[in-house]
Amino acid sequence: MQKEIIIAGFGGQGVLFGGQVLAYAAMDTGKQVTWIPSYGPEMRGGTANCTVVIADDEIGSPLVKNPPLAIALNLPSFDKYEPLIQKGGTLIVNQSMVDRGPKRDDIKVIPIPCNEIAEEIGDRKLLNMVAVGALLTALPELAIKDLEKALEAHLPAKHKNLLPKNYEALKKGFELAMSLN
Amino acid sequence: MTREMWEGNQAIAEAAVRAGLEAYFGYPITPQTEVLEYLSKRMPELGRVFLQAESELGAINMVYGAACAGVRVMSSSSSPGVSLMLEGISYIAGTEIPAVIVNVMRGGPGLGNIAPSQGDYNQAVHGGGHGDYFPIVLAPGSVQEAVDLMGLSFDLAEKYRAICMMILDGNVGQMMEPIEMPEMRPVQRKDWDWAVRGKGDKERRILSSIYIDPAAEEVTNFRLLERWRQIEANEVRYKEYFLEDADFVVIGFGTAGRVALSAVRAARQKGIKVGLFRPITVSPFPHKVIDELANRVQAFLVVEMNSGQMLEDVRLSVKGRVPVEFYGRMGGIVPFPDEILGEIERISSEGVKTGMHPRDAWFERMVAAR
Numbered sequence: 001m002q003k004e005i006i007i008a009g010f011g012g013q014g015v016l017f018g019g020q021v022l023a024y025a026a027m028d029t030g031k032q033v034t035w036i037p038s039y040g041p042e043m044r045g046g047t048a049n050c051t052v053v054i055a056d057d058e059i060g061s062p063l064v065k066n067p068p069l070a071i072a073l074n075l076p077s078f079d080k081y082e083p084l085i086q087k088g089g090t091l092i093v094n095q096s097m098v099d100r101g102p103k104r105d106d107i108k109v110i111p112i113p114c115n116e117i118a119e120e121i122g123d124r125k126l127l128n129m130v131a132v133g134a135l136l137t138a139l140p141e142l143a144i145k146d147l148e149k150a151l152e153a154h155l156p157a158k159h160k161n162l163l164p165k166n167y168e169a170l171k172k173g174f175e176l177a178m179s180l181n
Numbered sequence: 182m183t184r185e186m187w188e189g190n191q192a193i194a195e196a197a198v199r200a201g202l203e204a205y206f207g208y209p210i211t212p213q214t215e216v217l218e219y220l221s222k223r224m225p226e227l228g229r230v231f232l233q234a235e236s237e238l239g240a241i242n243m244v245y246g247a248a249c250a251g252v253r254v255m256s257s258s259s260s261p262g263v264s265l266m267l268e269g270i271s272y273i274a275g276t277e278i279p280a281v282i283v284n285v286m287r288g289g290p291g292l293g294n295i296a297p298s299q300g301d302y303n304q305a306v307h308g309g310g311h312g313d314y315f316p317i318v319l320a321p322g323s324v325q326e327a328v329d330l331m332g333l334s335f336d337l338a339e340k341y342r343a344i345c346m347m348i349l350d351g352n353v354g355q356m357m358e359p360i361e362m363p364e365m366r367p368v369q370r371k372d373w374d375w376a377v378r379g380k381g382d383k384e385r386r387i388l389s390s391i392y393i394d395p396a397a398e399e400v401t402n403f404r405l406l407e408r409w410r411q412i413e414a415n416e417v418r419y420k421e422y423f424l425e426d427a428d429f430v431v432i433g434f435g436t437a438g439r440v441a442l443s444a445v446r447a448a449r450q451k452g453i454k455v456g457l458f459r460p461i462t463v464s465p466f467p468h469k470v471i472d473e474l475a476n477r478v479q480a481f482l483v484v485e486m487n488s489g490q491m492l493e494d495v496r497l498s499v500k501g502r503v504p505v506e507f508y509g510r511m512g513g514i515v516p517f518p519d520e521i522l523g524e525i526e527r528i529s530s531e532g533v534k535t536g537m538h539p540r541d542a543w544f545e546r547m548v549a550a551r
Contacts, residue, residue, distance in 0.1 A: 020186075020357070027186055027359040035186075036356040060443030062356050062436075065517040154186075 001056045003141060004064040007131075008049035008081055009073025009094070014128030018071070019050035021132060025142050025150035026054040034062040047076060054141060069138055071131045073097060073114065082109070090138035092131050092177070110134055110177050117172050123162070126169040133173025137181060144170050184359040189324045189349065190215035192360060193257075193283060196331035198223055201368045203252040204230035206243035210262045211295040212351035213285035217257070229368070237262045241269030241282075248278040249388045251376025253335050253368070257283035259351075260301050261292060263309075270344055271310025275390030277405070278375070279338035282346045283331075285354040288513025296513025297350035299435060302490035305348050306464040313402050315409040316344040317416065318464035320434040324358040326461070332363055337416060341408045342375070348463070350486065352436040352515060409465075418461040419470060423449060427456030429528060430474055432495055433484040434460045436515060441484045444521035453529045463491065471498035480533050481505045484521055486514070489540040496539075504533035507543045 005022060009015045016037050026033040037050045051067070053059050068089040072078040074097040082104060085091050090108045096115035112134045114127035136144060151166050187195070194216045197205070205220045217233065224231035230247075234240035240256050247254040258266060263284045273280045286301045288294040305318045317337050321327035330347055338345040377386050392398035422442060424430065433441040438459035445457045458474065460467050475481075480503050483492045489507045496505050508524045510516045534542065 023357060024186060027184055032359075034356055034358050036352065058442070059358075059439070060446065061440040061518045062352060063440075063515055063517065065519060 001054075001141060002059070003054045003069060003139060004067040005052045005054070005069040005071070005135065005139070006049055006064070006067045006081060007052070007071045007073070007128075008047070008077035009071075009128075011048045013048075013073045014125060015048045015073065016050050018128035018132050019052045020154075021129075021147055021150055022052050022054070022135075022142065024154045025146040026052075028150055028153065029142065029146050031055065031141070032057065032059050034059050036062045049077070069135060071135055073127065073131060075099070082107075090135075092134045094127065094131060096127075108138070110137070110180055112173060112176055114173070117176070118169060121165050121168050121172065123165055126165060129166050129169035130173035133170035134177035136170075136174050137177040144174055184361055186357050187324055187328075187360050187362070188215065188357050189327055189354045190285065191219045192324050192362070193327050193331045193347070194219040194223065195362060196328040197255055197281075197335075198227065198229075199363050199365045200332040200335045201253050201366045202229065202255060202335070203368050203370070204232075204243075204247045204254045205256065206232050206234050206240040206247070206254070207256045207258065208234050208237045208240050208262060210259045212287055212297075212354050213257050213259045213283065215354070216283065216285075237265035238269065241266035241273075244280050244282075245269055245273050245276070245278075248273060248280045249276065249377050251370060251373045251378065253281075253339075255281040255283065255335075257285065259285045259287045259295075260289050260298070263301065263304070267304075267310040270316075271312050271314065272390050274310065274314035274316070274344050274405070275312060275401070276388050277342045277401070278388065279335075279342055280344055281334045281338050282344065284346060284348045286348055286350045288511075294513045295351065297352040297436060297486065297515050298511075298513050299348075299350055299437060299486040299490070300511070301348060302434075302463065302485070302487060305346050306466070306491075306494070314344070314405055315412070316346050316464060317341070317412060318462065319345065319347045319418075320461060320463045321347065321349055321353060322435050322439045322459060322461075324353065324356065325360040327353055328360055328362065330461070332366075337412075339371070341412055343408060343412070348435070350436050413465040416462060417465050417467045417469070419467045420459045420461060422457040422459070424456035424458065424474070426454055427478055428454040429480040429482065430456045430458050430478050431482045431484060431521070431525065432458045432460070432471070432491070434463055434491060435486075437484045437486050440516055440518055441521050443518035444525060447518060447522050448525045448529070451526075453525060455525050455529070460491075463494075466494045466498075468494070468498040471495060472500070475499045475502045479503055480528060482521075482524055482528060483507045483539070484516065484524075485509045486516070487511060489543070492539060504535050505539050506533050507539035509543065
């Protein structure tokens with residue numbers, strides 16, 4: 001088994017942390033994993049993306065051109081990664097930040113209004129967890145429970161009070177993606 | 182042992198601490214600044230020395246001084262910073278004292294950029310500093326390997342009173358992988374018979390790289406060479422993948438080697454009998470193993486993130502018996518596996534044209550594809 005995931009968006013949307021939560025969950029469930037960032041010069045407002053590779057065996061390339069799975073949290077990321085997804089792959093799109101539908105019909109594009117859902121939960125910063133929750137519908141190797149455990153184990157102590165809302169964000173993203181399936 | 186997620190740069194910093202690093206001197210430069218950042222907090226916590234020097238020249242000469250006192254010492258930098266250190270590195274080599282240097286290589290030449298590169302292979306492996314000396318050069322491909330080799334670097338440097346350099350690229354430095362961190366080893370100042378720590382009631386010792394008399398310098402050169410011959414005989418390290426039945430073999434180190442692993446696996450799925458050879462010590466270079474491989478495989482493909490630097494060492498091992506091909510990306514570009522897969526498929530279906538230098542053939546293919 002090997003699965004590659006690219007998460008892309010603006011800096012400040014929690015792109016890198018979203019990938020780290022997946023990586024921690026993969027590690028804690030005994031898998032091999034790599035997480036590699038790439039971001040523009042600005043820490044906030046620039047484009048950011050990270051690649052997560054989850055596998056049973058030693059991982060070769062930590063970077064992938066045509067991933068089976070991706071999350072696009074804004075329009076530039078949607079434009080960039082929609083053409084690159086493997087045929088039959090899944091792309092989670094933050095519908096709050098894009099004004100168009102998919103161009104391809106040979107991949108599954110799941111539109112999730114991540115910003116609105118995060119705001120309903122009470123913290124706009126949770127939009128990354130909403131998207132990651134939605135991604136899990138296409139990543140059977142990891143369950144919501146695995147991500148909850150990873151958050152609990154690896155979230156810095158000062159943020160532990162945010163755990164219930166993170167769990168809620170994961171669950172709402174997952175449930176909406178399931179209902180759209 | 183439990184696995185923990187570590188970023189490469191921070192992981193090698195902690196691994197150095199656990200190997201008994203007593204003093205660190207450095208100067209910040211992307212993409213290795215996280216090594217300094219981490220040690221600036223960690224070393225004082227343990228009552229050890231962290232010092233950000235005024236420049237790379239300052240840092241390497243502080244390393245030189247601390248090494249003369251026999252303490253475990255290191256510096257780290259990235260390509261342009263390492264160039265600045267070369268004078269000091271040569272002095273350290275000439276003084277026959279152990280020191281560990283980490284180079285997290287970036288795109289170049291010149292100021293270049295901060296993207297991952299392997300452009301400093303020749304500088305690291307074939308000298309860099311002036312004069313006759315041979316550094317040990319380790320090239321990890323993963324965070325775990327970098328951590329393991331970090332500890333080994335100090336042991337090798339001390340065993341052979343030599344420079345041990347670890348070269349990695351920004352990929353290994355900045356990615357996160359689950360690893361097992363080694364146990365903390367105590368700081369030990371061994372009672373080296375060469376270290377200068379104040380004469381006391383013992384015999385006076387002098388450490389220097391000055392030999393005004395050429396005959397005395399040649400004696401030193403012979404001593405350095407004798408140690409190097411031991412290193413060559415004992416310290417070659419590498420990793421092999423799918424070589425048992427391979428018709429031809431991809432050779433790559435560090436990140437290029439692990440990207441090639443993905444390509445080799447994909448080619449295997451298509452029924453192509455290709456293997457991968459990944460040197461871990463690029464100095465001493467695994468000449469003998471490649472020499473033996475050249476007797477039983479039909480061709481080699483060297484993959485690097487430069488214009489073909491290790492390529493020349495592979496050609497020396499192969500000695501023209503079978504064709505050697507090359508594929509490289511430069512300037513801070515990391516190849517994707519499908520690029521290497523394309524080369525593997527081309528070699529598998531069309532064979533290799535002989536008679537042309539592999540770099541020239543690659544150059545022409547790249548120009549034609551642009």
